[in-house]
Amino acid sequence: MKQSEQKKIRLKTSKEINDKLVELGKKVIKQLKDYENPSVNIPLRSLSNVYFDEKSRMLHLGNKTSDRSYLNLSQSKSFMQTMLVASKLREVIKDGSHFGLRQLFYMCKGGIPGTKENTFDDQSESDIIIEDIEGLLSRLREEIGIFAISKGKMSGDLKIVDSGDKIDCGKLGSSGYGIPSIVEKGIIDFDKTSVDFVLVVEKEQTWNRLNQDRFWKRKNCLIITGGGQPDRGTRRFLHRLNSELDLPVYVFTDMDIWGYYIYSVYKQGSINLAHFSENAAVPDAKFIGVKMSDVEKFNIPKSHWIPMKKIDYKRVREISEYEWFKTDKAWQKEFKKLSDFKHVVEQDVLVAKGLDFMSKEYLPFKFDTKDWIE
Amino acid sequence: MKQSEQKKIRLKTSKEINDKLVELGKKVIKQLKDYENPSVNIPLRSLSNVYFDEKSRMLHLGNKTSDRSYLNLSQSKSFMQTMLVASKLREVIKDGSHFGLRQLFYMCKGGIPGTKENTFDDQSESDIIIEDIEGLLSRLREEIGIFAISKGKMSGDLKIVDSGDKIDCGKLGSSGYGIPSIVEKGIIDFDKTSVDFVLVVEKEQTWNRLNQDRFWKRKNCLIITGGGQPDRGTRRFLHRLNSELDLPVYVFTDMDIWGYYIYSVYKQGSINLAHFSENAAVPDAKFIGVKMSDVEKFNIPKSHWIPMKKIDYKRVREISEYEWFKTDKAWQKEFKKLSDFKHVVEQDVLVAKGLDFMSKEYLPFKFDTKDWIE
Numbered sequence: 001m002k003q004s005e006q007k008k009i010r011l012k013t014s015k016e017i018n019d020k021l022v023e024l025g026k027k028v029i030k031q032l033k034d035y036e037n038p039s040v041n042i043p044l045r046s047l048s049n050v051y052f053d054e055k056s057r058m059l060h061l062g063n064k065t066s067d068r069s070y071l072n073l074s075q076s077k078s079f080m081q082t083m084l085v086a087s088k089l090r091e092v093i094k095d096g097s098h099f100g101l102r103q104l105f106y107m108c109k110g111g112i113p114g115t116k117e118n119t120f121d122d123q124s125e126s127d128i129i130i131e132d133i134e135g136l137l138s139r140l141r142e143e144i145g146i147f148a149i150s151k152g153k154m155s156g157d158l159k160i161v162d163s164g165d166k167i168d169c170g171k172l173g174s175s176g177y178g179i180p181s182i183v184e185k186g187i188i189d190f191d192k193t194s195v196d197f198v199l200v201v202e203k204e205q206t207w208n209r210l211n212q213d214r215f216w217k218r219k220n221c222l223i224i225t226g227g228g229q230p231d232r233g234t235r236r237f238l239h240r241l242n243s244e245l246d247l248p249v250y251v252f253t254d255m256d257i258w259g260y261y262i263y264s265v266y267k268q269g270s271i272n273l274a275h276f277s278e279n280a281a282v283p284d285a286k287f288i289g290v291k292m293s294d295v296e297k298f299n300i301p302k303s304h305w306i307p308m309k310k311i312d313y314k315r316v317r318e319i320s321e322y323e324w325f326k327t328d329k330a331w332q333k334e335f336k337k338l339s340d341f342k343h344v345v346e347q348d349v350l351v352a353k354g355l356d357f358m359s360k361e362y363l364p365f366k367f368d369t370k371d372w373i374e
Numbered sequence: 375m376k377q378s379e380q381k382k383i384r385l386k387t388s389k390e391i392n393d394k395l396v397e398l399g400k401k402v403i404k405q406l407k408d409y410e411n412p413s414v415n416i417p418l419r420s421l422s423n424v425y426f427d428e429k430s431r432m433l434h435l436g437n438k439t440s441d442r443s444y445l446n447l448s449q450s451k452s453f454m455q456t457m458l459v460a461s462k463l464r465e466v467i468k469d470g471s472h473f474g475l476r477q478l479f480y481m482c483k484g485g486i487p488g489t490k491e492n493t494f495d496d497q498s499e500s501d502i503i504i505e506d507i508e509g510l511l512s513r514l515r516e517e518i519g520i521f522a523i524s525k526g527k528m529s530g531d532l533k534i535v536d537s538g539d540k541i542d543c544g545k546l547g548s549s550g551y552g553i554p555s556i557v558e559k560g561i562i563d564f565d566k567t568s569v570d571f572v573l574v575v576e577k578e579q580t581w582n583r584l585n586q587d588r589f590w591k592r593k594n595c596l597i598i599t600g601g602g603q604p605d606r607g608t609r610r611f612l613h614r615l616n617s618e619l620d621l622p623v624y625v626f627t628d629m630d631i632w633g634y635y636i637y638s639v640y641k642q643g644s645i646n647l648a649h650f651s652e653n654a655a656v657p658d659a660k661f662i663g664v665k666m667s668d669v670e671k672f673n674i675p676k677s678h679w680i681p682m683k684k685i686d687y688k689r690v691r692e693i694s695e696y697e698w699f700k701t702d703k704a705w706q707k708e709f710k711k712l713s714d715f716k717h718v719v720e721q722d723v724l725v726a727k728g729l730d731f732m733s734k735e736y737l738p739f740k741f742d743t744k745d746w747i748e
Contacts, residue, residue: 099583100722102577109677109678160547162549172541174472174537176552205521209472302485304480355466
């Protein structure tokens with residue numbers, strides 16, 4: 001994509017968000033002029049308002065909202081905070097630069113004249129308000145220019161334009177491309193690519209191993225990691241690779257309930273960021289392993305199993321009850337087997353089977369025999 | 375550096391380490407043949423054996439060692455573990471590939487025939503043994519090819535050869551160059567550069583902000599972050615920039631005791647990795663801020679100060695007693711002022727002063743007036 005086109009996209013986004021923020025402000029001013037109690041209507045993000053949408057096969061927010069009004073003792077402070085953050089976000093979007101969540105916290109933190117109160121005491125408060133505003137505007141904080149810590153990495157034959165720089169992700173040595181927190185169109189764009197698919201790897205250490213083995217070259221794919229539970233940037237980046245470049249996605253995690261849930265987050269979104277799913281989920285992602293049948297198939301010795309803890313069993317019970325897993329026979333079987341097996345098998349174990357076992361035997365076998373869960 | 379030269383360096387390192395491992399093995403075999411109690415002599419890494427060397431101005435290990443022998447009930451297991459890890463490390467070095475600490479743990483984990491014992495139950499055990507072996511061989515695990523999680527980032531006009539790929543760190547968009555865990559000569563090498571210095575930034579969010587402002591371009595420098603308390607890769611990378619390219623280093627942290635200690639780790643090394651200082655410390659690094667005088671100079675409002683906690687005061691007392699700080703008048707003053715001030719001022723606060731205040735006013739002023747602590 002040309003720089004001029006990228007700029008056009010950025011300007012369009014800024015204008016749309018600016019208009020929405022102005023509209024929000026005008027609404028509150030009108031309420032004041034009409035002697036009404038100023039209030040805004042915020043989509044509820046609690047579990048009770050999260051549902052699994054069968055059609056799109058991802059988590060969505062329902063229609064429940066809550067009023068946040070100024071003349072209400074329990075809401076007055078958060079109403080003030082909402083207005084304050086919204087006004088700072090407008091400065092940010094007009095400036096066009098990007099800022100961190102911590103930096104936004106300080107932009108909004110201040111004393112309230114005539115009191116000993118602060119507008120914000122802790123970043124956790126401003127983080128919540130920003131998500132509220134995402135709901136209010138139906139736009140993402142990334143589109144506004146607010147970033148968090150990033151931790152994703154990617155390598156493979158894909159050329160990216162990032163902030164005007166053309167980057168060849170097949171020529172980044174042992175480092176790979178560090179997936180930024182903000183990966184919006186107009187800032188980061190992809191060239192066409194001839195790779196066949198994306199392999200998502202749970203852990204950075206496994207990604208490193210595969211990157212050093214040039215697995216992406218051997219299998220003509222991209223390899224990505226979100227470093228455990230993935231950050232928003234990595235999820236959004238993967239979503240764009242899948243939806244814009246039409247690349248199938250395979251997820252490779254530990255054989256434990258936490259790894260399975262990481263797969264679920266990549267696939268259908270996360271409960272606490274359900275409003276983000278549409279921009280981040282990959283509903284047709286497949287699970288390539290490690291799964292129960294691998295233990296026997298690849299003869300993984302008992303000394304490499306790690307005993308499950310109480311909290312693991314509890315989490316298996318919880319997750320197997322989630323709507324999108326509850327009716328899925330393959331996964332119900334997998335959960336049952338895991339609980340009976342009483343042990344965890346990490347992806348790192350495969351390295352111990354032989355120094356290049358993972359990239360030369362295990363993964364090729366899985367792909368060749370289509371040994372995955374849809 | 376040419377690829378053939380890089381290969382030569384790698385081969386030389388491998389050979390040296392392989393020879394040392396073989397020597398270690400032969401020594402133990404000789405002890406067995408001579409009916410002696412097999413034992414190895416490991417440098418002590420506890421605080422009692424760490425000292426600040428006035429001449430090199432960094433932390434070093436002293437001469438104390440401890441015997442680890444097979445025929446000793448309390449040492450037998452760790453002796454076995456040491457031999458086991460050493461033998462796996464020899465496989466690693468012969469293979470020439472890199473492996474993660476977790477992967478090495480699994481390579482060494484196994485049942486002991488005829489018992490219910492495992493060689494290793496937890497990664498923390500193998501991590502310690504690897505550091506022991508670093509001491510035994512006087513070589514780094516990175517040289518052997520063992521990596522950990524990485525978190526450093528860098529940008530600026532520097533060309534790097536990383537695993538055969540030539541990377542221009544001035545053309546990596548918002549992402550920057552992700553500093554790998556292993557940054558040894560022969561794997562990662564630098565071209566000549568015309569930049570003037572390196573600015574080390576404590577936090578990734580601040581680095582992001584400066585990177586977006588192209589601060590490195592404006593001040594003709596490199597900007598690096600280790601993401602809080604830096605990982606070994608970032609420290610070693612910085613050390614090489616300083617020692618091989620002769621670049622002065624300035625460290626920019628929060629004004630709190632944790633930030634000051636991060637500076638200290640970059641400068642003279644860390645207590646728990648004293649054997650690593652020689653390869654990682656930058657004794658002439660300067661501290662550019664945030665410091666006490668900045669609060670008044672830049673009129674940082676009280677609402678942006680964060681009250682110090684009990685643990686902060688305790689840490690100030692501890693750190694001000696460290697040898698390398700104890701005789702340093704400038705730092706003793708700074709510690710005293712901090713305790714009296716009773717508050718912390720983070721580097722993010724500077725962004726709240728104005729969207730580009732940090733990169734256009736604060737930092738340029740600090741450099742122009744040489745307002746740093748040596």
